[in-house]
Amino acid sequence: MGLRRRKxxxxxxxxxxxxxxxNQQHESSMExxxxxxxLNILSRLPVSSLVPVKLVCKSWYNFATSLHHEPHDHxxxxxxxxxxxxxxxxxxxxxCIAEINVLYEIDNQDRYGVISKSIKQPMNHNILNVNTxxxxxxxxxxxxxxxxxxxxxCIFNPLTEEYKYLPDMPSVSQxxxxxxxxxxxxxEAYLYQRFGFGFNPSTNxxxxxxxxxIHNVTHMVTLKKxxxxxxxxxxxxxxxxxxxxxxxxxxxxxxxxxxxIACPVESSGAVVNGAIHxxxxxxxxxxxxxxxxxxxxxxxxxxxxxxxxxxxxxxxCELLVLGGCLAIxxxxxxxxxxxVMQEHGVKGSWTKEIVIIENLPRIVFERAKLNVSNQxxxxxxxxxxxxxxxxxxx
Amino acid sequence: xSSSLEKNMLILRSSDGEEFIVPEVVAVMSKAIKNMVxxxxxxxxxxxxxxxxxxxxxxxxxxxKHDESEAEAASDLKTFDSEFVNRGQEALYDLIxxxxxxxxxxLLDALCQNVAEMIKGKSVHHIRIQFxxxxxxxxxxxxxxxxxxxxxxxx
Numbered sequence: 001m002g003l004r005r006r007k008x009x010x011x012x013x014x015x016x017x018x019x020x021x022x023n024q025q026h027e028s029s030m031e032x033x034x035x036x037x038x039l040n041i042l043s044r045l046p047v048s049s050l051v052p053v054k055l056v057c058k059s060w061y062n063f064a065t066s067l068h069h070e071p072h073d074h075x076x077x078x079x080x081x082x083x084x085x086x087x088x089x090x091x092x093x094x095x096c097i098a099e100i101n102v103l104y105e106i107d108n109q110d111r112y113g114v115i116s117k118s119i120k121q122p123m124n125h126n127i128l129n130v131n132t133x134x135x136x137x138x139x140x141x142x143x144x145x146x147x148x149x150x151x152x153x154c155i156f157n158p159l160t161e162e163y164k165y166l167p168d169m170p171s172v173s174q175x176x177x178x179x180x181x182x183x184x185x186x187x188e189a190y191l192y193q194r195f196g197f198g199f200n201p202s203t204n205x206x207x208x209x210x211x212x213x214i215h216n217v218t219h220m221v222t223l224k225k226x227x228x229x230x231x232x233x234x235x236x237x238x239x240x241x242x243x244x245x246x247x248x249x250x251x252x253x254x255x256x257x258x259x260x261i262a263c264p265v266e267s268s269g270a271v272v273n274g275a276i277h278x279x280x281x282x283x284x285x286x287x288x289x290x291x292x293x294x295x296x297x298x299x300x301x302x303x304x305x306x307x308x309x310x311x312x313x314x315x316x317c318e319l320l321v322l323g324g325c326l327a328i329x330x331x332x333x334x335x336x337x338x339x340v341m342q343e344h345g346v347k348g349s350w351t352k353e354i355v356i357i358e359n360l361p362r363i364v365f366e367r368a369k370l371n372v373s374n375q376x377x378x379x380x381x382x383x384x385x386x387x388x389x390x391x392x393x394x
Numbered sequence: 395x396s397s398s399l400e401k402n403m404l405i406l407r408s409s410d411g412e413e414f415i416v417p418e419v420v421a422v423m424s425k426a427i428k429n430m431v432x433x434x435x436x437x438x439x440x441x442x443x444x445x446x447x448x449x450x451x452x453x454x455x456x457x458x459k460h461d462e463s464e465a466e467a468a469s470d471l472k473t474f475d476s477e478f479v480n481r482g483q484e485a486l487y488d489l490i491x492x493x494x495x496x497x498x499x500x501l502l503d504a505l506c507q508n509v510a511e512m513i514k515g516k517s518v519h520h521i522r523i524q525f526x527x528x529x530x531x532x533x534x535x536x537x538x539x540x541x542x543x544x545x546x547x548x549x
Contacts, residue, residue: 033487037494037506044510052518057526 039063051160127152132267134197141197141208143267151193153208155247166245169210170253183221188214191238194264196276200297206247207297209276213240213263244300257300262293270319272326273344274298277305279319289313292328306347308339322353404431405439406454412447413439416454423457425497445492449485452478453492456501479508483524 042053042063054064127144131151134141140156153166172188191213199206216237240263243255264278271277275294290313292305307313308328316331322340330337335355343349402418404427422428427440442450459474481489486505493501513521
């Protein structure tokens with residue numbers, strides 16, 4: 001209605017006959033098309049083009065957002081897998097993130113194209129840098145380091161540049177007891193914090209998981225000084241806490257899950273079969289051989305995945321997803337073995353699919369491995385990426 | 395009309411009264427006409443309301459080409475389609491509505507794809523001017539207001 005009025009006004013202002021003709025022509029504009037036709041046209045656009053479309057007018061905004069939230073077809077993205085690669089320039093010395101990131105798309109015929117050249121990562125003056133980037137189905141989960149040295153999680157869709165900061169994570173507790181003229185501060189300190197980000201197909205929900213290793217440190221404060229009372233690693237004072245955040249309209253951190261098994265070596269895990277997998281080492285013993293622990297996103301339970309036979313799971317191992325199956329790359333002296341678990345959870349189904357033996361200098365391998373891990377940090381099927389963040393906008 | 399025509403020829407009458415003699419196979423590419431023919435409620439001439447002679451001629455041209463070249467290479471058809479839909483704003487709009495009312499699936503597909511290609515990669519202002527008939531000065535004012543809006547300090 002407002003648009004109409006403005007158009008009439010425009011006509012009054014412009015007495016130029018040619019301009020007038022233009023106006024009449026525009027009377028039959030695309031805005032007047034029936035809704036199903038507008039939807040038909042807009043549904044043919046790639047996701048990145050929907051961003052300007054949303055800003056054009058109210059009705060188009062509604063169409064574009066309804067396209068976003070359309071339930072997506074899982075079979076469709078199995079048919080047309082594609083890889084999105086987000087390349088970010090290295091941080092400079094001041095821990096500032098340069099604002100120019102390039103998003104590439106590689107489709108299943110190995111063609112690649114640049115989708116967007118200047119993706120702005122969501123930044124906030126409270127945030128020092130992005131510590132880790134996790135990804136699932138084209139959505140990024142940025143673990144940001146805040147200026148009080150706690151972490152904050154941000155979910156970011158690089159195609160539509162929408163983002164959402166999750167509420168603060170539950171922090172460690174602190175109790176103070178006074179005895180005579182001393183004050184004992186019972187402090188919990190993080191030994192490590194590892195994150196996981198995955199999609200649960202059975203409920204259509206994304207979940208963020210944090211595994212925190214917490215150690216109790218008691219400080220004794222006298223009038224003069226504050227010194228740690230006990231600080232040696234002690235399994236009595238150590239516990240592992242798991243917090244789960246479900247991306248939904250009323251999401252909050254829940255922390256009632258126990259993780260009795262082991263601690264993940266690094267944050268980036270592989271999401272297969274509705275479960276996040278981490279490479280874990282024995283509790284407190286970081287250089288021992290590793291096991292694979294999975295966290296099922298639907299029943300929220302931890303399970304141990306059997307290791308491949310004759311594979312020494314150690315420092316050179318990494319988890320990744322290969323063709324929808326869990327895979328392990330084992331990298332040792334000039335050789336990379338790639339083990340694939342054909343049937344999820346079945347020990348006998350581990351097969352050594354690919355062996356790369358080349359007499360290349362070590363540096364090349366180092367770089368090759370880096371590339372793999374970089375790409376894994378952003379793996380996507382495009383139709384999934386059309387889904388926007390299922391959280392209320394800020 | 396001679397009796398030989400009656401078997402497989404139909405007469406379509408546009409909204410402004412012009413008549414077109416069209417083979418039945420071509421006419422039934424429109425689902426709406428196909429239904430009328432199947433229900434046998436179509437007499438000799440089928441009225442096509444809302445579509446004027448100019449547009450109807452285009453639609454028939456499109457259907458004829460698609461009917462003839464069914465056996466031909468698909469790439470030929472594709473180039474024809476892309477040339478066919480490459481028209482001015484107004485004709486495109488009329489064609490889309492006509493294809494929608496008459497339910498010609500191939501034409502609707504080609505047209506919608508074309509419009510989508512036109513929108514792809516354009517800026518907001520471009521889309522507004524091209525498709526929604528905004529004026530340049532409106533864009534400039536709205537841009538000005540938008541900049542003021544954006545300069546506010548959030549968070």
